[in-house]
Every structure is written in C-alpha cells, then in structure tokens.
C-alpha cells in the first residue's frame with residue numbers, strides 16, 4: 001500500500017504532475033529547452049517576489065547551499081542556526097575550507113535580527129546564512145526583519161535556505177534583501193526530489209567574481225553565465241523535472257493562487273499546533289512556529305517507531321525527531337498539496353493508536 005506522507009519531504013506528488021516527468025526527451029541545447037527555462041524563471045520570480053536571476057540545479061537543495069556559501073564568501077561567513085539544517089551550512093563551509101563561525105539560538109528560539117546585528121558589527125563577516133524554516137525544530141525565522149539589518153551592511157551577502165518553506169509560506173526575496181534564496185522541489189513545491197531552485201542577486205554575482213576556486217559543477221558564476229546567455233546550463237539539467245516544475249508552478253500560481261496556498265498551509269499548521277498543544281507541547285516558541293512542519297515534544301514518552309509501524313498499516317507516515325531530537329520529539333509535515341481532510345484523518349488515527 002502506498003503511504004500518505006506527512007514527512008517533511010519528499011512529499012506526495014499528484015499524478016498529473018508525475019505524468020509530466022514522462023514528457024518526450026528534448027535536446028538541452030534546443031530552443032525548446034531555452035523556452036522551458038524562461039517560463040520557469042518568470043514563474044519562480046512571481047513565487048519568490050523577485051526580479052533576480054533564477055537558476056536551477058540538478059542536485060538537491062544542499063547543492064545550491066554549497067554553491068552559495070563557497071562562491072560568495074571572500075572573508076568569513078556568519079552561520080546562524082536553530083537546528084540541524086542550520087548546522088549543515090556550517091558543515092558545508094568547513095568542508096570547503098570557507099572561514100565561518102556558527103551562532104546558535106536557545107532551544108525553541110529563532111535567529112533574531114539583534115544576534116545578526118551584533119555579529120555584523122564586528123566587521124568580520126561578508127556573508128550571513130539563515131534557515132528560513134528549520135525542518136528539524138519546526139522554527140520559522142524572521143528573514144524579513146533580519147534582512148533589514150543586513151541592508152545596513154552593503155558588503156554582506158545574505159543567503160537564505162527556504163528549502164522547506166518556498167511554496168508553503170510567503171518569502172519576499174527583494175523586500176527581505178535576500179541575495180540567494182534556495183529551495184528543493186521535494187518539499188512545499190510538491191514535486192519529486194532531484195532538482196533545486198534559487199534566486200540570485202547581482203550583488204551575489206559581483207561577489208562571486210572576486211572569489212577564487214568556486215569549484216566546477218557548483219560554480220555560481222558558470223551557471224549564471226549560461227542562464228543569462230540563453231536560459232541554458234553548463235551541463236545537462238534534469239529536463240523531466242523542468243517539465244513537471246513548469247506545470248506545477250502554473251497550478252500553484254494560477255490554479256490555487258499564491259495567497260490561497262499560503263493560507264492553506266497556515267491553516268493546516270494551526271490545526272496541528274492546537275492538537276499538539278492539547279496533547280503534548282511544541283518545541284518552537286510561540287510566534288516562531290513553522291507553517292509547513294510541526295515539531296512536537298514526545299512528553300508522554302511514546303514509541304515513535306511503533307507509532308509509525310501502526311500508521312503504516314493504516315496508510316500513513318510521519319517523521320521521528322531529527323538528530324538530537326530523535327524519539328524525544330516527532331514531526332508532522334503539512335506541506336505541498338496536503339489537504340485539511342488528509343490531516344484530520346491522520347490526527348484521528350494517531351489519537352486512536354495512542355488512546356488520546
């Protein structure tokens with residue numbers, strides 16, 4: 001039996017979108033490929049509220065994280081983390097010999113504009129990385145407010161991971177002063193894994209021109225050069241994903257509508273948060289809770305493994321806590337095309353299994 005996935009990626013993908021993956025093959029240097037990328041760019045600019053250059057990467061989102069931090073850091077990166085994916089930026093920087101420092105928040109608390117300001121005042125940093133929606137802890141960070149601080153430091157490039165929020169929560173790239181905004185297809189965009197997307201500012205491109213040894217496959221400048229020339233890529237992109245993305249973006253923007261889509265995610269989040277508050281506690285403090293995934297503290301010490309086994313028999317799957325929070329917490333994702341009816345059905349199965 002196929003499972004309804006309530007995990008924070010990969011998400012279920014609707015059949016009409018899956019069918020687009022089976023589009024006939026095209027030459028990646030053809031006019032058709034150029035037009036496909038151009039259409040995707042215009043739609044992603046709408047979704048991201050930006051005029052910046054749109055790039056795709058035939059890698060998961062981590063690939064563009066590596067591209068961004070390696071290509072844009074000349075001096076030192078200030079990495080702000082509220083969980084496992086924030087820490088990943090730091091691991092990537094270290095692995096690439098990019099000088100960096102890690103700044104953590106207290107458990108359940110966000111990255112604050114004040115923390116960022118304090119770090120930038122030292123003059124040590126020319127890159128800031130922030131996780132918009134931390135999928136391990138269920139915290140949503142104030143990327144707009146942080147962006148207002150960064151605007152005061154013209155030499156600082158602002159890299160934001162919206163991997164598990166783009167398409168599920170409003171991310172206004174230009175207003176938030178974000179230089180590179182990154183997302184993967186297999187989360188709120190409702191597509192299979194294997195492709196990632198980003199917006200890239202001119203400031204980020206100018207910075208990369210001053211950075212040596214940016215690698216090859218993930219060299220920001222090389223990718224941008226090709227995209228700007230004729231909306232193509234230095235190497236062969238996953239054109240099947242591109243067909244599906246082009247189609248799904250139409251559904252997101254024109255069929256459902258952006259505001260409706262964000263409202264639906266917010267509503268699903270509220271349902272899970274209220275349910276979790278009634279039976280357990282939430283990891284993220286009020287005001288910083290994610291619209292796309294909820295991290296619930298396992299205050300009753302139930303077996304999450306057993307729960308998932310039982311849910312599996314009934315056609316569902318949720319996520320255990322991530323990293324340090326394994327078994328101490330569990331996560332319910334409510335992203336992409338998930339509906340209220342699906343979610344209520346899942347919660348009542350959990351109530352039944354755990355006798356809540």
Ligand SMILES: *Cc1c(COP(=O)(O)O)cnc(C)c1O
Pocket residue numbers: 008009060061062063085131133134135161162163164184196
């Ligand atoms: C899933 C996730 C990633 C990693 O994305 P991949 O597409 O698996 O590389 C990074 N950051 C966040 C917040 C995520 O949820």
